[in-house]
Amino acid sequence: MASLWFWIVAVMVATYVVLDGFDLGAGAIYLMAAKTDEERRRVLRAIGPVWDGNEVWLLAAGGTLYFAFPQLYASSFSGFYLPLMMVLWLLMLRAVGIEFRAHLENPVWQSFFDVVFSVSSILLAVFLGAALGNVVRGVPLDATGYFFEPLWTDFKLGPQVGILDWYTVLIGVMALVTLTAHGSYYIALKTDADLGRRARGFALLCWPLQFFLSVSAMVATYFIRPDIMTNYGNHPIGLVVPIVVVASLAVMLWANPKGKEKLAFVASSLYITFLLVGAAFALYPVVLPARDHQYDLTIYNTAAGSHGLNVGLVWWTFATVLALAYFVFLYRMFRGKVRLGEGHY
Amino acid sequence: MESALLIHRLHFAFTATFHYLFPQLTMGLALLIVVLKTIGLQRNDPVYNEAARFWAKIFGINFVLGVVTGIPMEFQFGTNWSVFSRFAGGVIGQTLAMEGMFAFFLESAFLGLFLYGEKRLSPKAHWLSAVAVFVGSWLSGYFIIATDAFLQHPVGYFKAADGSLQLASFWDFVLNPWAGWQYAHNMSGAAITGAFIMTSVGAFYLLSGKWTAHARIFITVGVIAGCGFSVLQIFPTGDRQGKMVSDLQPVTLAAIEGLFHGQSAAPLLILGQPNEQEGKIDNPIAVPGMLSILTYRRWNAHVRGLDAFPKQDWPDNIPLLYYSYHIMVGLGTFFVSIMAIALLLLWRGRLFHARWMLWILLLSAPFPYIANTAGWMTAELGRQPWLVYGLMRTENGFSTVVSAGNSMFTLLGFMGMYMVLGILGLFLLWREIERGPEEAHEIVSNLHPTTTVS
Numbered sequence: 001m002a003s004l005w006f007w008i009v010a011v012m013v014a015t016y017v018v019l020d021g022f023d024l025g026a027g028a029i030y031l032m033a034a035k036t037d038e039e040r041r042r043v044l045r046a047i048g049p050v051w052d053g054n055e056v057w058l059l060a061a062g063g064t065l066y067f068a069f070p071q072l073y074a075s076s077f078s079g080f081y082l083p084l085m086m087v088l089w090l091l092m093l094r095a096v097g098i099e100f101r102a103h104l105e106n107p108v109w110q111s112f113f114d115v116v117f118s119v120s121s122i123l124l125a126v127f128l129g130a131a132l133g134n135v136v137r138g139v140p141l142d143a144t145g146y147f148f149e150p151l152w153t154d155f156k157l158g159p160q161v162g163i164l165d166w167y168t169v170l171i172g173v174m175a176l177v178t179l180t181a182h183g184s185y186y187i188a189l190k191t192d193a194d195l196g197r198r199a200r201g202f203a204l205l206c207w208p209l210q211f212f213l214s215v216s217a218m219v220a221t222y223f224i225r226p227d228i229m230t231n232y233g234n235h236p237i238g239l240v241v242p243i244v245v246v247a248s249l250a251v252m253l254w255a256n257p258k259g260k261e262k263l264a265f266v267a268s269s270l271y272i273t274f275l276l277v278g279a280a281f282a283l284y285p286v287v288l289p290a291r292d293h294q295y296d297l298t299i300y301n302t303a304a305g306s307h308g309l310n311v312g313l314v315w316w317t318f319a320t321v322l323a324l325a326y327f328v329f330l331y332r333m334f335r336g337k338v339r340l341g342e343g344h345y
Numbered sequence: 346m347e348s349a350l351l352i353h354r355l356h357f358a359f360t361a362t363f364h365y366l367f368p369q370l371t372m373g374l375a376l377l378i379v380v381l382k383t384i385g386l387q388r389n390d391p392v393y394n395e396a397a398r399f400w401a402k403i404f405g406i407n408f409v410l411g412v413v414t415g416i417p418m419e420f421q422f423g424t425n426w427s428v429f430s431r432f433a434g435g436v437i438g439q440t441l442a443m444e445g446m447f448a449f450f451l452e453s454a455f456l457g458l459f460l461y462g463e464k465r466l467s468p469k470a471h472w473l474s475a476v477a478v479f480v481g482s483w484l485s486g487y488f489i490i491a492t493d494a495f496l497q498h499p500v501g502y503f504k505a506a507d508g509s510l511q512l513a514s515f516w517d518f519v520l521n522p523w524a525g526w527q528y529a530h531n532m533s534g535a536a537i538t539g540a541f542i543m544t545s546v547g548a549f550y551l552l553s554g555k556w557t558a559h560a561r562i563f564i565t566v567g568v569i570a571g572c573g574f575s576v577l578q579i580f581p582t583g584d585r586q587g588k589m590v591s592d593l594q595p596v597t598l599a600a601i602e603g604l605f606h607g608q609s610a611a612p613l614l615i616l617g618q619p620n621e622q623e624g625k626i627d628n629p630i631a632v633p634g635m636l637s638i639l640t641y642r643r644w645n646a647h648v649r650g651l652d653a654f655p656k657q658d659w660p661d662n663i664p665l666l667y668y669s670y671h672i673m674v675g676l677g678t679f680f681v682s683i684m685a686i687a688l689l690l691l692w693r694g695r696l697f698h699a700r701w702m703l704w705i706l707l708l709s710a711p712f713p714y715i716a717n718t719a720g721w722m723t724a725e726l727g728r729q730p731w732l733v734y735g736l737m738r739t740e741n742g743f744s745t746v747v748s749a750g751n752s753m754f755t756l757l758g759f760m761g762m763y764m765v766l767g768i769l770g771l772f773l774l775w776r777e778i779e780r781g782p783e784e785a786h787e788i789v790s791n792l793h794p795t796t797t798v799s
Binding site: 048049052053055056059060062063064066067068070071073074075076077078079081082084085088089091092095096099100103104145146147148304305307308311312315316319320322323326327329330333 | 409413424425427438439444445449456457462465505512744755773
């Protein structure tokens with residue numbers, strides 16, 4: 001049962017990153033790709049109807065993590081105290097940036113919230129990547145099952161690691177580039193004219209970086225955690241992951257210049273999903289590795305009681321079916337390219 | 346250690362108190378907007394629809410602030426109270442996860458349709474989206490109350506071998522008897538905030554001589570709802586909640602009533618300052634025998650005082666608890682009185698011209714916020730020194746790995762951030778109120794644009 005919940009949480013996290021990822025990426029290119037007020041409003045309209053719902057996946061994944069693995073929730077949230085609080089502040093600033101910008105038709109007011117929205121989106125993307133880097137690299141858990149990481153120490157992978165070191169910064173930059181490309185495909189899909197062209201250009205620019213960073217990240221991961229390959233060795237089915245990752249990178253390269261934005265966006269979504277699922281596959285059954293592996297947190301020593309997990313499966317299934325129905329409805333309602341029309345704004 | 350505990354407590358108290366300024370209004374308004382839209386739909390009266398649209402804008406601004414200040418609440422269980430989360434997460438994780446899965450998805454999907462989809466949807470479909478938002482927000486409220494009820498009165502759990510609490514019975518936990526009355530009391534409190542704000546804006550417009558047709562609707566709906574919920578707030582919900590405290594947390598009852606020594610025919614204190622040093626109330630004004638009647642329905646019944654309990658089990662801030670409770674009860678009485686007078690004037694057809702009463706209704710706007718805040722302080726301070734009543738003390742629940750310095754850093758960060766959000770929110774709300782309900786301006790937001798082309 002705990003294994004099932006491990007995969008449920010992993011898939012929820014991946015769903016969050018794919019969905020909120022494109023609106024974070026849209027925020028990252030926002031200031032440069034959308035130059036006029038009209039273009040900026042089009043970007044905001046492209047993500048406007050859905051960003052809030054996308055972000056709920058983070059809350060739902062967090063809540064599910066709390067419910068299924070309370071020990072993991074307690075250890076990781078207190079250990080990652082400082083970066084999580086900064087993520088909270090960034091999420092707040094970003095939401096306010098998107099929602100309050102349009103309340104006042106004043107260029108100073110709007111420029112301020114434009115920068116707030118874009119900078120918080122960029123920083124959030126880097127933080128998300130650094131978080132993933134921390135989870136893969138391992139944290140200084142001890143016998144109490146707790147740890148506390150400062151923001152940085154010496155940027156080396158010594159016994160005293162910080163949230164930021166060369167490896168987690170690498171993953172953070174990779175996340176930023178990946179989500180920027182992801183958001184660019186989405187904006188290219190949802191808009192046209194100069195804005196759509198510029199978004200495609202950004203995606204084109206991201207591709208070599210994304211390729212280079214993906215390869216570097218894989219090499220670096222193998223270098224710092226050689227044991228990451230164990231699960232892949234034991235279960236060759238896992239090799240689907242690198243195949244899909246490479247294939248989706250290739251599809252992005254091919255589809256984007258041909259103007260097949262939808263295909264490129266789907267490929268980018270697959271790329272993100274399989275990177276995260278691949279990481280989860282490599283870690284399983286560990287949920288948070290310790291620097292010293294005897295203190296690893298696993299699904300066995302962090303899961304809630306079995307009755308709770310069984311009951312949860314009933315309401316979780318029911319709620320997920322409902323949530324998926326809302327999302328299908330919402331995305332269908334706002335499908336197609338964004339137009340500003342009829343004098344609104 | 347002592348100072349870390351204090352800062353972690355302030356961290357949660359500050360962020361929770363600030364957060365709840367927004368949901369209490371949005372939950373109350375969600376109900377009243379459904380009322381306005383239902384009347385508008387039945388009578389096909391455009392003024393009611395304009396009224397609903399105006400309140401939807403006020404709702405929207407408050408909702409955004411409620412969402413962004415709400416996210417830290419879920420995080421803080423892990424960041425600042427990790428030892429507690431480890432202890433109780435196997436149980437309360439259920440309701441917190443359910444809130445996200447059931448309520449947040451529902452709200453986030455339908456909010457945009459409700460706020461900005463009026464032109465794309467049929468009137469019935471738009472009414473339905475308002476109902477969905479109302480259901481989502483009131484559902485969300487229940488999951489939070491059920492979580493709090495477990496801390497107040499833990500049921501449906503068992504203690505696992507590692508000492509943590511785990512779920513034994515889902516239904517016992519979710520249908521905690523404490524949650525039922527607390528939910529009714531809390532939601533009625535939210536409806537009071539919504540009703541008073543609606544009435545207050547209506548009074549402001551009438552006194553300014555602007556948008557009088559809308560103002561009369563605001564006042565009529567606000568006063569009727571305000572009167573009804575103010576009565577419900579005292580009886581039965583407040584009365585039953587008090588009874589639960591006296592049955593299940595008797596030491597809390599003694600503390601909130603300022604009863605240092607147990608006595609028969611215990612008096613109900615109206616005013617007075619608790620003097621902990623001397624174990625008495627200074628300057629008391631009391632109704633003799635009333636506390637015994639309220640607690641045991643007999644005027645000469647013996648009510649246990651603080652002296653009947655070991656001092657280590659007393660709530661740790663008795664004066665603040667005592668004042669919170671008395672402010673809540675005092676304001677609750679005030680709400681019934683002025684809303685009853687307003688209803689009488691409304692019934693006699695004189696309210697809209699009674700400028701003195703309109704002034705009182707206008708100026709009453711802040712009081713429900715104070716009363717709701719004081720009510721929550723009564724509940725949470727009254728639970729002390731326990732974090733989970735009878736099972737875990739507050740001093741044993743915070744994140745020991747997070748130092749006082751780090752916690753102070755983020756507390757100050759939240760204070761600064763919330764000050765900016767508060768100023769922005771007030772500024773935008775004032776602008777909407779000044780623009781009024783009638784003006785044909787579009788709702789400006791990026792959430793759910795009214796026009797996209799397929």
